[in-house]
Amino acid sequence: MLARSMRSSPVMSGPPMTTVGTGHSAERVVRPRRALRAGITHAVAVGVAVVLGILLPAIGGGSRVAADRAVAVLNVLGVGVLSVTTLIFSLMFLVVQWAAGNFSHRLALFRSDPMVWRVFAFVLGVLVYSVTAVLAIGSRATVSVAVPIAALAMAAVAFVLVRRLQLVALRSIQLSHVLDELRDRGLHVLDVYCPPGGAPDARESAPGAVPPPESATASVSWRGTSALVEQFNLVPLVAAAQRGDAAVVLRVKVGDILYHGDAVADVHHGTVPEAEVLKAVVVGPERTFHQDPVLAFRLLSDIGLRALSSAINDPATAVQALDAIEDLLRHAAAGPIAQKTRSITDASGTVRVILPVADWEGLLRVGLDDILAIAPGMPMVLARCRKLLVGVLSVAPGHLRSALEERLAWTEQQLTARPPFMRDDVR
Structure with a gap:
């Protein structure tokens, strides 16, 4: 069984694990009311x-x-x-x-x-x-x-x-x-989902750690109108999976939009009532920081993009936003951010819930790429993007470097068209 086979597996061979009920992790946060x-x-x-x-x-x-x-x-x-x-x-x-x-x-x-x-x-x-x-x-x-x-x-x-x-x-x-x-809230969520020093050399989950949908004994689909996933109420979901001796693999992330008929989760081996799974999906009108490591990147990117719009034209504000984004990226690079899933275990160490989380490429895409695409028209911002990439590269482990090096090469290419005195980060 999936739940039993992953009971004592090391973190290196599968998604990072967190036990529900210990400490003050974000998994203990229930629906914000x-x-x-x-x-x-x-x-x-x-x-x-x-x-x-x-x-x-x-x-x-x-x-x-x-x-x-x-x-x-x-x-x-x-x-x-x-x-x-x-x-x-x-x-x-x-x-x-x-x-x-x-x-x-x-x-x-x-x-x-x-x-x-x-x-x-x-x-x-x-x-x-x-x-x-x-x-x-x-x-x-x-x-x-x-x-x-x-x-x-x-x-x-x-x-x-x-x-x-x-x-x-x-x-x-x-x-x-x-x-x-925004930076402080982002750092807090990253500390929970990507704790520094936790399996820094981990790649994607090992084959078989996350079972494919076709091996599920049951699937749960969303019922009703479209809704935004604010967070997951994981404590009762783990308890329901434990009662049914099952493992629940969630197919949506915090921040996703669910439409009628979309796959929400797959239940493997045991049984979990559909109502229990749907009850654990907390929907609402807007994203929250409780279980969303990407939200801080999204908001910082929004601020930078708005500052770079033709109506505002304030590149210095975008540079300040990039300062905070670099801090978050450096922090994320110190943890197992390459993992695309996270395992939640019960008190006995048996994996009961596997949920998808944002990986390194996703954080770069949300926090940096949109600003980077506009940066060639703003020398100050383009130079700051290069400094950001160089700084994050200096602390990133080997398996995260390729994405950074690809963006740095593009940035260097854009800077070659600039005079030498416009290639430095100036406030």
Whole structure:
């Protein structure tokens, strides 16, 4: 059986292996449910605010303050916090629009930041507390001093959070911050899927390591309308394959588009219910960084290509994007990036899931080739591409060098038509 035969096989003879349930690898990431988490956060904030708004005015002992003064404080703070937050969030929409127009429409760093909906939840809680406390005070002559003090404390925290959100938004329109964030996220995913030092001399999976589709005992096809694969929920899929003593070979990668009838996976030897396989394929409207090593390359390339367009004509920005791309390529070259598949094992070491991943040629194609095709018209960018290729070649193992050398030869040929003083990388 495939699952049993690969239980103790070394990494060199097959796809790199990861055991589900160990460490904090991306395989443990389940479906991102941002909308659900945001809704729960808002509900919790409102619930806590209602409870505090009812309980604090009911305190009988301790220091007291005139009720009309407490109501005035609550009204001012509630309206003030709401007004400031409304203004800041209005500016946030302009920030998102500006970033999409100048960087990439696929760039969602600020829009997907959990701080956005957490700040909104806290501000909503402040407003609900103020309204609830005013209603709870009613016709009382005095009320506990804890009521206005709690409102002041909440307002102070809200203003601090709103300021932090403003700073995050301002950083999201700074080129250097965006490039650094994309590079860091790309490095994190590469560390999971192509860990440095892990089988650096590995080639493609050995013959027989990934069985052909015709040897499958069952195949699973996509049902429904077209959808983008955001990630795979691998933990329950491995458990389902273990229960059926099977191995599931996924036929689509993260970032692929699935159409009705497309092959999703093949089940070998054992049995896995089709519903379990389809449930493990997480689809959504846009790509995420959770299990996608290519997304950072795609976004950096987008930024470089937009900068090189005739409408913008900003080659220096493209050069900065290439700086980040070189960092990612150097990092990827240190790991088993030549592998086109990755094996996920259960706790006993038996391979249960094999999924396709981007290889070295794919990263070069997405991150470099489109910029390289436009670079001959931009001497600064062409010289930077040559420096990138030379730099990555200096750290790349032998089996990755041919793709780099092919591109470097083409770049050198383009540079020969330039005067000697235009062949160096100048910022």
